[in-house]
Structure formats: structure tokens, C-alpha cells
Amino acid sequence: MFNIERWQEIFEAISKNRLRTFLTGVSVASGIFILVILLGAGKGLQNGIEKQFERDAAGIIEVWSGTTTKEYKGLNPGRQIQFRNSDYNQSVQKFEDKLDLRASTNNYWGQAFAYGKESGSYQFRGVNPDYGGIENLTIVQGRYINAKDLESNAKVAVIGMKLKNDLLKDKEAIGEEILINNINFKVVGVFTDPGGEREETRAYLPLTTVQKTFGGGDKISNLFFTLKKTKDYDEALAQSEKFTQDLKDLLKSKNVVDPEDDGGVGVYNSVKDAKQFYDLNLYIRLFFWWVGICTIIAGVVGVSNIMLIIVKERTKEIGIRKALGASPFSIITMILHESIFITTIAGFVGLLASLALLEFVGPMVQSEYFRNPEVDFSVALTTLVLLVFAGAMAGFFPAYRAAKIKPIVALRDE
């Protein structure tokens, strides 16, 4: 295959026919460039819409405890099951590789909140850092609970917008001390929740602080998990159902609950309700694939057209070469070799240019419905191979015909 003499012959033809080379190159490079940008923009739009449609994080699996309804291993029904830190830790340990977000909370309803003369009854939850992602909170001021707060049992609070408006009115909230059950907590952040005003009347405190300060010991109320993302809905559903079952089995056996008893340990799998969301995602992806395929077709037509013109332009040269002893095979390989070489190089240039554009300009065009445009490198590479192949095919047929015609006819071509 590697024939240095042919390479030299081709390099000569390429360097002596700059305009022709340039035009072929530009058409291929721009085809790839537009395609990659389109796919990137499609992905950006998908990411943006994904973000818009997330009230809570997509596909939360929530676990709560209740009272048992069946006798099991000599224990009476009607027992209240209480989760503890160890339940959470064991679950995380066992399913570590499947989990995306994980959180445990300790919830207190109807607690006395006060600031200056204002007071009221609100809910607070002891939480860990991942919980913000589970609730899909947006921090509008300050920050969320972090790992350091949990380590140091800091008396800090992140409060909802509604709660802030009720207690602190128009005052700057960050740094103010509020009283929760007569204990001082410093406000470090204010959040809004896409779930609505009701969820904005809560305060989130570090879980460790809540357990120590309010006598919770190592008790927790709920466990929350999300699983790593999968491509399509069916896979996500199957995975989440298996996970749900495994998690139930683990928690029931640890808390001595009959495996058939759904009263003691309850699990809600919201992936079941997420079909709409996955469907929308699918439609967006399909749309951009369709646009992408149309672009490829346009690119293929463009490249084919240029190859046709090139061969036509070279008909006389082909006649001369044949008169001098070139076999039809050597004519075809010469034209194909040249076309593949040019389209490959130009394709790579277009690919790199578009990837660079996505990389550097992409982050600057974030908006509500458009985030992180990106493109799968292997998809881009496949496209390139497709275009090079199409160029070669488009070059092959006219080259084959030109190599077939009698040299005397080709020589007459002016």
C-alpha cells in the first residue's frame, strides 16, 4: 500500500494545483466544522432543557421508616423502626459504585424560630452537603451547608427565601443570628427551591449539629439517593428498581423486618415518574441527529460535486497519462489517493477548529436554555471517516469512468 513514488507524484499534483486543493479542503473542513458545531449546540440545548425540567434532581429514591405490620423472628408487629447513621453508612458502602448523590436527613417539624421581635413555627432539617443537589436548591445568597460545618458541628443555618422574608424582612440575612428552639444559629445562606414556597419555609442545618444539639443521638429520618445517569429511560428504570429492591432488603434485614412487610421500611422510586423527562431528552437528541445527518448529506453532496469537477478537469491529463502507459488501475488509485489524502487532512482541520471553538467559546454563551455545549469525540471522528469515505466514493465513479474511456477521446477533450 505504501508506495513512496506514488506519494511523490500526488504531492506534486497537490502542490501544483493549489486552488483545487484549497477548494476541496475548504468544503470538507467546513462540512465537518458545521456538523460538529451543530451537534455541540444540540447537546448544549439538551443540557439547558434538562436543567429547566429538574424540580428535584431527576430520579430521586427516598427511604423512610414506619411501623411494622408483621411478626418477624419473635418480634411483635407495630414496632416503630428508627433509622440511624449506621443504616445510611452501610447503604452507601454497599452501593457506592452505583450512587450519584446520597444524603441522610433528620427532620423536625413545627419548631420555634425567632429573630428580634418576629417569631413563628417552621421546619428544620439536619442535612449533609449532597442534600442541596437532591432538593435541587439554588443558593441566592451566601453558601450551602458544607463538609466543614458537619465536622465542626457548626451552629449555622441555610434558610429558605420565604422564611427569610417572614423573619428578617428586608434585612441582609447573611451573618445574622436567629434563634431555633432558643439556640443561636448563624445564617450563612439563603436558598430558593424550584419545588415552591412551602419548601422555602425550611431551614437546613448541619446533620451532626442537629443530632448533638437537639438530642437526636445518631437518629436519622430519611435517606435520599440518586443513581448515576444512564442513556435511556428503560435502563434507568431497570437499574433503579433493582437498586430499590436491594436497598429495601438491606435495611429490612438490618432492622429485623419481615422481607414481605412494607410497613417498616418504605422506599419511593421517582424514576418511575421520570419517563416524560427522558422522552423529552430523547426527542431533542433525535432532532439534532436528524439535523446532523442532513448536514452530513449536504457535506457528502458538496464533496462529491467537487470530485466530479476535478475528474472532469483532469480528463485530458488522464488521456495523456494513458497514452504514456498509465493503466486504468493506476489512474483510479492516483485520483482516490489524492482525494482521500486531502479530505482527511482538511477534515481533521475542521474537526480541530470546531472542537476548539466549542471548548473556548462554549462556556461564554451559557443561558437558561443553553449550557455546556459539547460533542462526543468518537461521534465527530465517525463523521469524519464517513465524509472521507463519501469523498472517495464520489471520486471513484468518475475516476473509474475516466480511466475507462479511450485515451483518444480523453485527448480530444479541451
Place this chain on the structure above:
Amino acid sequence: MIEIKDLHKSYKMGSSELHVLKGINFNIEEGELVAIMGSSGSGKSTLLNILGILDEADSGSYILDKTPIKKLNETLASKYRNKFLGFVFQSFNLINYKSALDNVAMPLYYQGVKRKERYDIAMKYLEKVGLGSHVHHLPNELSGGQKQRVAIARALASNPKVLLADEPTGALDTKTSYEVMELIQGINDEGKTILIVTHEPDIAAMCKRNVVLKDGLIIDDKKVEQVRASSYV
């Protein structure tokens, strides 16, 4: 060297058929310098194209250097062209984007000769036709006579058995024509068999044998006293 028997060729022109060659018989020995003459439409170019394996006869036999030329596929035809024949055309047919040297070296490329050797041989032939100082010029930087010299060098480069020239002086003025003929005579003096298609009597007179075609038949075939082109220059 060349044996032709009862060669026929016709072209389809729409519904009618044009019978161009109506049974041509003649032989050419090694070292001859033959002029094929005739008015336009007499079939002389068609005959040359068949002799050059650029075109195919409908019937009759053609033996070139003991090799029968019949029903060849394109690959074999191109191989024979490369091995046996060198072409000189009226319109030169040089490749525009290649230098004189590259043009002359091209038949050798198709013979599979290595690059360096190719250029050595091409250089030798360019010097032989008196263009040693123009090897890196492109065809459009050369005069008509110089272009035809490059074409002759190219035809000679593959060391063919027969040189076929189709109106080699047709696009040149008289003085340049005689210079080119002087070169062709010199090559013939070295023993190369050469066929020239021409309609100019003064060019035919510079050959050793004249074959006259009319309406697809040979009407005259005689040896002539060669006029040396150098006597005009």
C-alpha cells in the same frame, strides 16, 4: 516491425455509418521514416490512432514487433503503449502543471523506474533535443517549438520501438517545423522507426517513404529521396 492486413474501421455518426478505413495493407521495416499523407478525412489520423493502440480496428490484423494487437483490455493496451510506442501530438499534450523534466520523466514513472534514474534519463533526452537549459520550465513558459521538443524527448524517454507523430509540425511555423524535422531525422538516423502523419508535402519530402491515403484506401506507396532538413535551416 509493423504488419497490417486488411484493416477496417467505421464510426457511427447518428443513424449513418462512416466507413473511414476500407482495407489497409502495408508493412513497415525497422529504421524506416514513413510519412502518411492525405487530405483531411482521408483516414490518416484514424490509422495512426489504431497503430498507436489508442483506438481499435473493427477487423483486420495488426502485428507490432511480433506481438499481435487484438482485443486488448485497457491494462494490457497501456502496457504495450508504454513498452512499444512513443507519441508526438500536434497539440503537444504536455501536462501543464509539470515542468519539462517531469513531463519527460512520466513514461518512466509508469515503467516503474526509480525517481533518481528517471530524472537522469529525462535529463539526457532533454539535452539531446537541445533543451538542457530549460528543464525546470513549465510548458506555458516555452515556445511552440520548444514544447514539441519536450514532447519528442518524452516520446523517446521510454525507449520505444516506434515513434508515432500526428502532425508534429501542424502548429508550428515553417522555420520551427524544419528544426523539429531536423531533430526527427537525427533520431531516425540512429535507427529508430518513425511514422509521421502530415498533409504538408515539404515535411513528407523529408521522410524516406511516402504513403498516400484517399477515402480510406492507400492509393500510393513509394520510397523517396530524403531531403535533409538541415539544408533549409
